[in-house]
Amino acid sequence: MDFGNYRPCVGIMLLNRNGLVFIGRRRNKRLQGHIATDHEWQMPQGGIDAGENPYDAALRELLEETNVSSASFLAEAQDWLTYDLPVEFAKKSWKGRYQGQRQKWFALRFEGDDSEINIHTPAGGQKPEFDAWRWEPMQHLSELIIPFKRPVYEKVVESFRHLSEKV
Structure with missing residues (x-):
């Protein structure tokens, strides 16, 4: 895969x-390029390690950011989606190696209880990404x-609108 x-x-x-979606509020409010007042919420996301397939990366990132392992596959977005960082942030983020991200998105059903979600000390010993979370309509x-x-x-x-129905 060539990601340019x-x-x-x-x-x-x-x-x-x-049918509600997990969103987390970014912890590091000083991280330029990723935080804007009233726009600090996002779904879990993260990089794909060398040799890792995208779905395995999605499960790993979900665990590292939320502690969630009780999830089942629902769908995969057909296309890779890209966004560019604003120019003023691109040079500072990821040591200037990337102009943005190319993302493969997956929809998963949370099968556990809300008590499983732990954004403050998630699995894998990673630094917490979020300082708050909630369920939000898509x-x-x-x-x-x-x-x-x-x-x-x-x-x-x-891509995933059809999955927002209550089950």
């Missing part, structure tokens, strides 16, 4: 039994994400 100047990444839309996601990622979120919602 884009960091290979996965995104996870985790839906509960009521149609609100694009309003909560930082504006330069909004087109990706709109496409993700379009």
Whole structure:
């Protein structure tokens, strides 16, 4: 896979039994390029390690950011989606190696109890990504994400809209 100047990444839309989506509020408010007032919320996402397939990366990232392991596969977005970082942040993020991210998105059903979610000390010894979380209706996601990622979120919602029904 050639990603050009884009960091290979996965995104996870985790839906509960009521059709609501997990969103977390970014912990590091000083991290330029990823936080904007009133747009600090996002779904779990993260990089794909060398030799790792995207679905395995999605499960790993979900565990590392939320502690969730009780999830089942629902769908995979057909296309890879990209976003560019604003120029003023691109040179600072990822040591200037990437202009943005190229993401493969997966929808998963959360099969556990909310008590399984632990954003403060998630599995894998990773630094926490989020300082708060909640379940949110899918149609609100694009309003909560930082504006330069909004087109990706709109496409993700379009791809997975059919999964928002209560089960």
